[in-house]
Amino acid sequence: MAAPPTGAAGGASILTSNTRTGRIIRWVDYRLPFVAALQHELNEYPTPRNLNYWWNFGSLAGIMLVIMIATGVILAMHYTPNADLAFDSVERLMRDVNYGWLLRYIHMNGASMFFVLVYIHIFRGLYYGSYKYPRELLWMLGVVILLLMMATAFMGYVLPWGQMSYWGATVITNLFSAIPVVGSKIVTLLWGGFTVGNPTLNRFFSLHYLLPFVIVAVVGLHIIALHTHGSNNPLGIDHRGPQDSIPFHPYYTIKDMFGLSVFLIIFAIFVFYMPNSLGDAQNYIPANPLQTPPDIVPEWYFLPFYAILRSITFDFLGIPGKLIGVILMFSSILLLFVLPWLDTSRVRSARFRPIYKIVYWFLLIDVFVLGYVGHNPPSGSIVTIGQIATFYYFLHFLILIPLIGKIERPRPLPISIGAAVLGAGAGAAAAGPTERH
Amino acid sequence: MADLAQSHLPAGHGGGTRRDFLLLTAGALAGVGAVITVWPFVDTLNPARDTLALSTTEVDISPVQVGQRLTVAWRGKPVFIDHRTPEEIKAAEAVDISTLRDPQKDSDRVKKTEWLIVVGVCTHLGCIPLGNKQGEDRGPFGGWFCPCHGSIYDTSARIRQGPAPLNLAVPPYEFTSATALKIG
Numbered sequence: 119m120a121a122p123p124t125g126a127a128g129g130a131s132i133l134t135s136n137t138r139t140g141r142i143i144r145w146v147d148y149r150l151p152f153v154a155a156l157q158h159e160l161n162e163y164p165t166p167r168n169l170n171y172w173w174n175f176g177s178l179a180g181i182m183l184v185i186m187i188a189t190g191v192i193l194a195m196h197y198t199p200n201a202d203l204a205f206d207s208v209e210r211l212m213r214d215v216n217y218g219w220l221l222r223y224i225h226m227n228g229a230s231m232f233f234v235l236v237y238i239h240i241f242r243g244l245y246y247g248s249y250k251y252p253r254e255l256l257w258m259l260g261v262v263i264l265l266l267m268m269a270t271a272f273m274g275y276v277l278p279w280g281q282m283s284y285w286g287a288t289v290i291t292n293l294f295s296a297i298p299v300v301g302s303k304i305v306t307l308l309w310g311g312f313t314v315g316n317p318t319l320n321r322f323f324s325l326h327y328l329l330p331f332v333i334v335a336v337v338g339l340h341i342i343a344l345h346t347h348g349s350n351n352p353l354g355i356d357h358r359g360p361q362d363s364i365p366f367h368p369y370y371t372i373k374d375m376f377g378l379s380v381f382l383i384i385f386a387i388f389v390f391y392m393p394n395s396l397g398d399a400q401n402y403i404p405a406n407p408l409q410t411p412p413d414i415v416p417e418w419y420f421l422p423f424y425a426i427l428r429s430i431t432f433d434f435l436g437i438p439g440k441l442i443g444v445i446l447m448f449s450s451i452l453l454l455f456v457l458p459w460l461d462t463s464r465v466r467s468a469r470f471r472p473i474y475k476i477v478y479w480f481l482l483i484d485v486f487v488l489g490y491v492g493h494n495p496p497s498g499s500i501v502t503i504g505q506i507a508t509f510y511y512f513l514h515f516l517i518l519i520p521l522i523g524k525i526e527r528p529r530p531l532p533i534s535i536g537a538a539v540l541g542a543g544a545g546a547a548a549a550g551p552t553e554r555h
Numbered sequence: 556m557a558d559l560a561q562s563h564l565p566a567g568h569g570g571g572t573r574r575d576f577l578l579l580t581a582g583a584l585a586g587v588g589a590v591i592t593v594w595p596f597v598d599t600l601n602p603a604r605d606t607l608a609l610s611t612t613e614v615d616i617s618p619v620q621v622g623q624r625l626t627v628a629w630r631g632k633p634v635f636i637d638h639r640t641p642e643e644i645k646a647a648e649a650v651d652i653s654t655l656r657d658p659q660k661d662s663d664r665v666k667k668t669e670w671l672i673v674v675g676v677c678t679h680l681g682c683i684p685l686g687n688k689q690g691e692d693r694g695p696f697g698g699w700f701c702p703c704h705g706s707i708y709d710t711s712a713r714i715r716q717g718p719a720p721l722n723l724a725v726p727p728y729e730f731t732s733a734t735a736l737k738i739g
Contacts (some may be wrong), residue, residue, distance in 0.1 A: 289703070292681040307597070311606045312630035380571065388713065408626065408633050410682040414703050426702065431718050438720045440679065496704055 133157065154314035159345055164363035165370050168539045172246075173349065173370075174377035175239040180337060181378060182232045187224040187330050191302035197277065201316040204279035205404045206485025223393040229271050230396045231385050233419035236264060245478055248350040249468030254458040256343035261454045263336050268451075270329040271417070273322040276314075278402030281411050287314045289414055293427070296441040313407055353531070353538055361536035387461045413495060421492030422485050423447050428496050429508040446508065453515050460515060462523030470529040475521050507540070611739035613731070616670070624687045626675060629738045633675035634726060635687050635699070636736070639710060643697060644668050647711035657722045661711040664725055672738070673712040674726050677701040679719035684708060699723070 133144065133154065196215050196508050198207040211218035240260070243249055249257035275517050276287045295301040310317025348357055357363055364370075388395065396418060400411045416424050427447040430439040453460075468475040484507050489506035532538035590636060612629040619625050625636040639647075647661040665671055677684050684706070685691040686698035694700035695716075696709035706717030713722040728738045 289680040289682070292679075295681075306602060307600050309602075310600055311602050312610070313632050315631055316605075318602070318608070401709075407631055408628065408683065410703065412702055414682065428718070439718060440720050 120135070142462050160367045160371070161365055162470060163345060163366045164348065164357065164360075165366045166349055166357060166362060166535055167364045167368065168351050169349060169373075170352050171373075171377060172238070172242040172352075174374055175235050175242060176344075177374045178377060178381055179232065179235040179239055182228060182235055183330070183333060183337065186228050187334070188224065188230065189221045192221055192329065193225055194327060197323075199277070201279060201319050201324055201405070204277060205490040206317060207351060220389070223389045227385065227388045227393060227396060230417070230419065231381075231388070232267065233271070235381075237269065237419070239279060239483060240264070243350075244481070246352060246469045247354050247461070247463075249458045250461065250464070250466050251458070252347050253343070256340060256347075258301060258455055259336055259340045259343055261451065263333055263340060264454075265451060266329055266333045266336065268420070270326060270333065271419070273326040273329075275345055275417060276319065278401060279328060279405045281403040281409075282398045282401040282414070283416050284405035284407065285410055286416055287318065287439045291318075291417075293444050293447075296438070298441070315407075350466060352467060352469065352537060353535055354470070355531055355535060359536070360535045361540075362534055379455065381382075390394060398488065400465045407476055417495060418489070418493075421490075422488035423492070425492035425504050426450050426511065428492070428507045429501075429504040431496075431501060431505075445530060446512075450511060453512075457519070460519050462520050463526060463528070464523075465528040465531065470524075470531055471526055472529065473486070473526045474481045474519075477514060477518050477522065482508070484510045484514070527532065575624040585638070589640065600639075611737060614736045615734060616736050617734035619702055621669070626687050626730055627738070629674075629726060633683055633687075633737055635671075635673050635675040635712070635723070637673075637687075637710075637712075639669050639671055643710040645669075646697065650709065650711075650713075654712050655698075657720065659711075659713060659722055664711050664713075666728075666730065670730075670736075671710070671712060671729050672725065672736070673723040675723065677703065677706055678714065678721040678723065680708050680716070682735060685725075 131423065133147065134140070143153050146152060163534050193211070196207065196211045196218060198204055211222055213219075240434070243257065272286075272290060276283045291305055292310065292312065294304045297304060306312065308318070309315065310321065348363075348507075398415060398417075403411075413419075424447075427443045428445040430446065434442055463471060463474065465471055465489070468478055487503065487507045488511065491500055491507060494500050562738055575736070591620035610630050611633070612627055614627050614636065616625070616638075618640045619636065622636050622640045624661050625638075626633045628638065628687050637643075644661070650659055650661070651660040662668070664673075675683050675687060678702065678724075680703065682701050682703035684701040686699035686708075692700045692702075694707040696707055698708040698710045698712055700716075701717065702721065704718050706719035707715050708719075708723055712724075714720070726738050729738060731737050
């Protein structure tokens with residue numbers, strides 16, 4: 119770890135200065151090295167000098183998590199987790215509580231924004247091969263965060279106790295009834311009754327409050343793993359020396375702040391001008407256990423997975439289609455855990471992988487197609503399209519990714535980040551391969 | 556300490572030692588203890604006694620005319636009570652059950668042929684099928700039609716088309732008199 123000059127100089131002043139603040143900080147740091155740790159992770163932390171704006175989304179997601187917890191803690195003070203009172207308590211929050219509407223709209227749209235940020239973050243990782251050696255655990259912790267987010271979002275959506283809350287909960291918990299032998303017992307256990315009801319609402323509220331803090335803990339591990347080998351970068355090559363990096367602060371703190379400003383403008387447009395555009399109007403009708411809405415659709419961020427779930431309309435090898443659908447839906451995410459080992463190419467960035475670059479975009483299109491299929495009622499050609507798209511999703515990860523690594527001839531990699539970014543001379547050695555950039 | 560260290564030594568030469576035995580038995584016992592400790596935590600999530608106490612529903616079926624269908628709540632779920640017409644009974648009995656996904660004879664699904672009593676929850680993902688109210692879509696088999704994912708049931712509430720794997724469930728019930736029905 120070569121300490122870049124600016125960071126080291128800036129950091130040294132606080133920890134060694136003889137002012138009163140300096141002495142207090144030294145007293146604390148001797149016992150709990152808090153400032154020193156911050157200094158180490160922010161000031162001295164060497165960051166590749168070539169990170170583009172796709173690298174903003176990790177910190178944006180982190181800020182979004184804080185916004186969700188801050189609004190959520192306040193919302194919980196006004197919310198009543200009881201099947202008879204929940205819907206009315208949310209309406210009271212919207213109409214009577216000062217700025218209740220604002221906090222709820224931030225929280226509601228924040229969930230959607232959180233998934234936008236995280237999905238972009240994931241596809242950034244897929245494009246630039248951020249999941250490869252030595253960042254496999256970093257990637258797997260990210261998948262854990264995604265799973266926790268999905269569970270949290272699903273349970274949060276149940277809390278307002280509208281029609282879509284109730285029937286979404288019914289459909290998703292019923293997935294577990296597909297498990298052979300013990301399925302219906304598990305579903306009863308999840309419900310605490312014979313249908314989704316008050317016990318279900320209570321436990322979902324408890325877990326919806328708990329899981330975000332579990333996410334915070336896993337994010338902590340995610341950042342420790344990140345800082346162990348540092349950020350990947352658009353070239354996907356390793357950091358070789360001081361000429362390849364700049365200190366995180368102030369260069370990337372300022373870049374993150376700029377990205378945050380742009381993001382907050384978009385977020386505010388949703389909160390203030392179209393707060394219900396991403397939700398379902400059905401959820402403003404109180405839950406009615408004896409009346410199914412005409413069409414049950416999950417929130418947009420679950421649509422691709424919902425499409426995979428519904429795609430299997432036939433039994434296969436004696437296994438009921440419903441069970442296969444459930445297995446495939448869970449596998450579609452669990453696959454990501456083993457992606458670092460499915461990918462046989464050692465070149466990280468798609469910039470140097472001509473074939474992978476193409477299938478990457480096909481995967482992205484495929485996921486959008488799945489989302490479209492999940493949004494529409496399953497009839498006619500929608501079913502067929504859903505089956506093809508599901509097939510392609512698994513083909514991509516299980517066949518194409520291992521195969522392309524074997525047959526593809528990657529383009530020559532630059533000698534170093536510094537050489538590629540600053541041109542020949544600054545990188546000292548490289549001349550030829552860097553011309554491309 | 557000395558003899559403990561010695562008893563540990565032969566492990567390197569293969570074969571279990573006294574320490575291995577203690578480790579395994581203590582570990583196994585601790586595992587069993589952990590499971591026993593966790594069980595009450597998990598079991599609190601199962602239906603409580605007051606929830607279970609609501610598990611029977613009594614219905615007066617005397618006002619239900621032939622051809623009429625009634626929905627009642629049992630354990631928070633809708634139960635469909637269908638006073639079937641002779642044509643519907645005939646249609647249900649005429650089906651060759653070898654063609655069915657979940658083969659069941661109509662006579663196995665009813666106690667009195669004119670009364671069909673089933674849980675009105677689609678066996679696919681738990682939606683409530685249409686067809687129990689006047690004017691709702693009953694699907695091509697004259698039974699029920701689930702709007703969520705298009706499952707179609709016949710006049711014996713057996714699955715005929717669509718993704719649902721099973722027929723609508725028959726709840727436990729008995730006719731306590733000529734006009735009274737007890738479900739559960």
